[in-house]
Amino acid sequence: MTEKELRSAFRAQFGVWDRADKVRRLRELHTHAERLELRVWANLVAARLALVENRLDAAIRLSTAVAYDPVADPAQRAWALITRGEVNEMRRNPGQALTDYSAVLARAAPGEARTKARVRRATLYESQGMETQAFADYTAAIDDHAAPVGEKAEALIGRGGLYARRGETAQAIADFTAVIHDLAASGGQKALARVQLAGIRGMQGNAAQALADYKALIDEPATPASAKTLARVLRGVVYLGQGRVADAVREYTAAIADPAAEADTKALALIKRGDARSREERLAMAVADYTAVIEAPDASAYTKGEACLKRGFLYERQGKLGRATTDYTAVIGNPVASACDKAIARLNRGLLYEREKQPIKAIADYTAVVDEPSAPPQLRAKARVDRGAVYLLHQRLLDLALADFTAVVQDPAAPSDINARARANRGIIYGLQGRKVQAVEEFKAVMNDPAAPDHLRQAAARGIASVTKPG
Numbered sequence: 001m002t003e004k005e006l007r008s009a010f011r012a013q014f015g016v017w018d019r020a021d022k023v024r025r026l027r028e029l030h031t032h033a034e035r036l037e038l039r040v041w042a043n044l045v046a047a048r049l050a051l052v053e054n055r056l057d058a059a060i061r062l063s064t065a066v067a068y069d070p071v072a073d074p075a076q077r078a079w080a081l082i083t084r085g086e087v088n089e090m091r092r093n094p095g096q097a098l099t100d101y102s103a104v105l106a107r108a109a110p111g112e113a114r115t116k117a118r119v120r121r122a123t124l125y126e127s128q129g130m131e132t133q134a135f136a137d138y139t140a141a142i143d144d145h146a147a148p149v150g151e152k153a154e155a156l157i158g159r160g161g162l163y164a165r166r167g168e169t170a171q172a173i174a175d176f177t178a179v180i181h182d183l184a185a186s187g188g189q190k191a192l193a194r195v196q197l198a199g200i201r202g203m204q205g206n207a208a209q210a211l212a213d214y215k216a217l218i219d220e221p222a223t224p225a226s227a228k229t230l231a232r233v234l235r236g237v238v239y240l241g242q243g244r245v246a247d248a249v250r251e252y253t254a255a256i257a258d259p260a261a262e263a264d265t266k267a268l269a270l271i272k273r274g275d276a277r278s279r280e281e282r283l284a285m286a287v288a289d290y291t292a293v294i295e296a297p298d299a300s301a302y303t304k305g306e307a308c309l310k311r312g313f314l315y316e317r318q319g320k321l322g323r324a325t326t327d328y329t330a331v332i333g334n335p336v337a338s339a340c341d342k343a344i345a346r347l348n349r350g351l352l353y354e355r356e357k358q359p360i361k362a363i364a365d366y367t368a369v370v371d372e373p374s375a376p377p378q379l380r381a382k383a384r385v386d387r388g389a390v391y392l393l394h395q396r397l398l399d400l401a402l403a404d405f406t407a408v409v410q411d412p413a414a415p416s417d418i419n420a421r422a423r424a425n426r427g428i429i430y431g432l433q434g435r436k437v438q439a440v441e442e443f444k445a446v447m448n449d450p451a452a453p454d455h456l457r458q459a460a461a462r463g464i465a466s467v468t469k470p471g
Contacts, residue, residue, distance in 0.1 A: 010045065013029070013048070033045055051083055051087055056087050066079075078114070081100045082101065084100050086120065105117055116151055118140055122141070127300045128302070128336045131162055131166075134158070138156075150185065160173075160176045172200060176197045180193050180197070188226075192230070195231050207238050214234060229260055233251065253269075256270060263300075266299075267296060270289045270296075270307070273286075274307070304334070305331050305337035306341065312327030315327060329345075339372060339375050339376075343380075344379065347365070347382060350386060381415065384404045384408050389425060398433065405423075417456075420449055421456060424443070427440075427442030427443045427460065431467045
């Protein structure tokens with residue numbers, strides 16, 4: 001093997017999914033590098049091998065040595081920084097990993113290394129909840145004419161996942177389809193794109209087709225083990241949507257026990273199994289699943305936040321309000337939790353504060369949601385109604401309450417039940433102010449609203465009776 005062939009083989013091993021095959025290839029490359037007395041290449045290959053074998057101290061030491069070796073060429077230094085970045089990710093040091101990947105992009109690194117660093121940085125941004133930055137990096141990698149096909153496919157999968165999370169399914173389907181039809185994409189990348197496409201079909205209500213797609217992937221010998229495990233978890237999601245709870249739990253449990261499962265896939269399986277057990281009212285077991293994610297050293301901070309929010313719900317159902325408040329507080333303080341999750345945590349914590357007769361704290365939580373522009377509009381509307389209710393019921397601040405309820409009534413993004421709550425409460429305030437005609441108008445609007453919940457329509461009927469009562 002010549003140095004040129006060694007360089008090519010080193011780049012190729014990045015596209016190998018099977019861990020045992022990757023270890024075998026790296027050991028062979030290391031032997032060739034030593035035989036050719038190529039010290040820098042020997043150290044670089046040894047660093048990658050140490051990373052794959054989870055010998056992180058050795059991986060850091062060897063990759064750092066190559067990154068700052070005056071004899072190393074720009075490509076070797078770039079691959080060394082990428083390797084060190086991956087080690088820092090595994091060590092839960094995302095700040096240093098971002099620095100390593102950014103250093104590659106700031107240097108005159110060759111196209112393949114530059115694209116790899118950009119995709120790794122995008123993936124890290126995504127795990128940190130920085131979706132805008134992740135999207136920009138994925139798109140830059142896709143648009144880079146010098147990028148190798150394998151890295152472009154990786155970027156398409158990543159961007160497709162972001163599109164799917166945003167609900168932009170047409171764009172997600174386009175990205176995943178591009179990978180599937182790309183002759184140069186690896187089998188593992190195509191399998192992962194097929195898994196994601198099947199997930200979209202499931203979300204679109206085509207459960208039968210999604211299940212057929214997952215079965216084909218799981219039964220196909222060429223599908224990488226990690227992709228098969230993810231397919232099992234997502235098949236469980238479809239089963240759960242069909243009410244087949246036992247089948248869903250079986251799939252999740254198999255994924256959790258699978259040694260080939262990646263950390264994020266196991267965490268997803270634990271969360272979904274917790275959801276299934278919660279549906280069965282097996283709350284203690286569901287709490288145990290969420291807790292396993294929260295305590296897992298290799299689960300992402302974003303996933304831990306999701307598990308923490310769900311565990312808070314269950315603690316609340318169990319009457320363990322102190323623990324629920326602690327979990328909601330943890331979600332609010334999680335720097336990578338989504339704006340939606342943080343808003344839900346604040347809304348729930350606000351309600352707990354109300355139950356504990358702490359209206360000032362409740363108002364603070366509701367106000368934080370109202371004032372957060374990135375929170376979903378429907379949650380901001382709910383926060384206004386909840387805050388208005390505290391102003392009305394706990395502090396008798398009628399003007400402030402009326403302002404909140406009126407803002408919701410005029411908000412086109414407010415869900416029907418929230419709008420009805422706002423109108424009913426506005427009717428109460430008008431009644432207290434002696435504005436009987438306006439009070440009756442509000443109560444009638446609630447009663448005539450087919451989307452209003454029954455209990456609100458009944459309350460509106462009682463409100464009319466109270467306001468029109470003689471004397």
